Amino acid sequence: MSAHKPLVWLPACHRNLDLCDPGGYTVLADRYAAAVCGLGLQPVLFPMAGAADVADLLPLVDGVLLTGSPSNVEASHFGASALASDLLDPRRDRLTMALVPAAVAAGTPLFGVCRGLQEMNVALGGSLYQQVHVETGLLDHREPEGEPEEVQFAVRHEVIFKSGSAFMEWAGGERAMVNSLHGQGIKRLGQGLMAEAMAPDGLVEGVHVEGARAFAYGVQWHPEWRHEQTPFYQRTLQAFAQACAEHCRRRMGPCA
Ligand SMILES: N[C@@H](CCC(=O)NCCCC(=O)O)C(=O)O
Numbered sequence: 001m002s003a004h005k006p007l008v009w010l011p012a013c014h015r016n017l018d019l020c021d022p023g024g025y026t027v028l029a030d031r032y033a034a035a036v037c038g039l040g041l042q043p044v045l046f047p048m049a050g051a052a053d054v055a056d057l058l059p060l061v062d063g064v065l066l067t068g069s070p071s072n073v074e075a076s077h078f079g080a081s082a083l084a085s086d087l088l089d090p091r092r093d094r095l096t097m098a099l100v101p102a103a104v105a106a107g108t109p110l111f112g113v114c115r116g117l118q119e120m121n122v123a124l125g126g127s128l129y130q131q132v133h134v135e136t137g138l139l140d141h142r143e144p145e146g147e148p149e150e151v152q153f154a155v156r157h158e159v160i161f162k163s164g165s166a167f168m169e170w171a172g173g174e175r176a177m178v179n180s181l182h183g184q185g186i187k188r189l190g191q192g193l194m195a196e197a198m199a200p201d202g203l204v205e206g207v208h209v210e211g212a213r214a215f216a217y218g219v220q221w222h223p224e225w226r227h228e229q230t231p232f233y234q235r236t237l238q239a240f241a242q243a244c245a246e247h248c249r250r251r252m253g254p255c256a
Contacts, residue, residue: 003256005042006062006241006248011099012045013069014091032067032113035224039241040256050091051098058102062251063109063215063244066096066116068222072184073118078127086130097123104192104209104216109243112218114182117207120218124190124209132185132203139201141220143181153225156180159205165196166217167206170235178205178221185220193218215243 012028019025026047036043043065046057058064071089075082077097082088096116100123103110112120118128133140143152155177161167168174186204189195197206197219209216217240223233248255 003254004248004252005040005256006244007044007060008036008041008063008065008244009057009061009099010036010043010045010065010067011049011092011095012047013067013071013089029067029069031224032065035227035237036065038228039237041241041244049095051094054095054098054102058099058106058108059251061108062247062255063111063240064099064103065240066100066110066112066119066218068114068116068181071115072130073115073122073128075128075130077122078187080127080130083130093119100124104212107213107247109215109240109247110209110212110217111215111240113224114220114222117205117218117220118182118184118186120207120209121186121190121193124193126186126190126193127188128184129187129203130184132183137201138185138203139199141180141185141199141203142183143179152181153179153222157199159197159199159221161206162194162196165206165208166239167197167236170239171232176232178219179225180221182220214247215240 012026015025015027017025033043071087074088074093096119100120132138158175159178160175192210193207194210195204196208199205205220207218223236227233
C-alpha cells in the first residue's frame, strides 16, 4: 500500500479581482501552500465551503492551517463595529468561526498564522484590538508600506516565550526575533487559550489551546516566510507537520 500524504485544509480568501469575470474568486497565497508542500503535506481547498460543511469536510483532512490575509476579521464577531477602512471577507469569517472549535473538539491539528491566530481567538470568544497602533502603550505592528517583500517580512521585534512552552523548544531559547505584518491584535484571550508568546509591548502573539488533544497553536508572525532559512520557523512548522502525519496514520494507515 502506497503511503498517503497528510491532507491540510487551508481555508482560502475571497476577492473580487478585476479579471474577465466580474464575479468573486477564491484565492490563497502560494507562500502558504508552498510551505505545506515543502513539509511533505498536501494542501487542499474546499471552494464554496461554509460552516454547514465543516462536519462533513473536517474528517477528510489531517490538519487545518489558517493563513494570513490582508482582510480583517469582521468586528461584529467580537462585539465591535467594523472600521470603514476594513477589508473584509465575511465568507472566510463564517467558515473559520465554525472550523476552529470543530478542529479543537475533533483533535485535528490546527495552526493559525496572523489572521489565523486572530480567527482562533475570536472563534473561541476572544476579542481584537482593531488598530493596535492607536492603542496607548502598544507598538505599531504593521509592515512598512510600499516596501519589497524582503523588507516587509524582515524580523521586526522580539517575542518572549512562556517558560516551558513549545515555543521555547522550537526557538531554542526564551525569546526570538519575528516578522510583523498586522494591524489587528489580540485584546481579550478566547476561552481555553494560553498566552505563550508576548511582544515587548505586552501584545499576545503566540497562543496554545489548553488541553488540546492535538497540535493547536496560533502565532501572529509568519513562520512560512523563508522557513528553510530560519530554524525557529522550520521547527514550528515541522511540529505541525508531525502532528498531521500522526493524524493521517490514525485516519488512513501508512502515511508519508
Ligand atoms: N488583516 C489582519 C491580519 C494580517 C495578516 O494576516 N497579514 C498577513 C498579510 C500577508 C499575507 O497575506 O499573508 C491584520 O491586519 O491584523
